[in-house]
Amino acid sequence: MAFHEVRFPDNISRGARGGPERRTQIVDLASGDEERNASWANSRRRYDAAYGIRRADDLAAVVAFFEARNGRLYGFRWKDWADFKSCLPSQTPAATDQVIGTGDGATTAFQLVKIYSSGSQSWTRTITKPVSGTVKVAIDGVEITSGWSVDTTTGLVTFTTAPATGATITAGFEFDVPVRFDTDTLDVTLDIERLGSITSIPLIEVRR
Secondary structure, eight states: EEEEEEEOOHHTTTTTTEEEEEEEEEEEOOTTTEEEEEESSSSEEEEEEEGOSSSHHHHHHHHHHHHHTTTTTTTEEEOOTTTTTTSSSOHHHHHHSEEEEEOSOOEEEOEEEEEETTTTTTEEEEOOBTTTTTOOOETTTTOOOSSSSTTTTTTTESSSSSOOTTTTTEEEOBOOOOOOSOSSSSOEETTTTOOOEEHHHHHHHHOO
16 A cells, blocks of 8 residues: 655644544344444544644645645555544653553564553554654563664564563554545635635545
């Protein structure tokens, strides 16, 4: 999948709207009961960046970004201001935020994930676009600053030496969402003051 490791302008994405989408099939039975089945195992996020445009310069920046991505052809990074940390929005990411694996004495690579929990239920989200310079890693609760590296294009943490059997590997980080434009057309409207606006700039998460 063609992807550009560049982030959509932060000052525009801050004012956007959107969030996770699920796909559920619901069948109404003759008895009046219903059956529900999840079509997707994982959610997919959608956004509309048009709400973040406040100035003519913002409009020009979006048009330039759109053209450089060839419309829907190339994916890119997007900062979801409502969900971009391994911790709560008010906190600073710590090396013990998320459990990403357990050592077995042989495995050296572990995928960054974020776990969403409510009550006894939880869902694990794969994080593929961590922000460079924000990733912290700990083994058994002790942060380590060397002996590992992270691929910011895949979210894979690789250790020089495999963690010991039973060791808990955790990580903290900021992350972006891989998205693409969900349209090949930008409908730009020029008003009397020639400030301009775009009715909608739909974005959709890229899942591989």
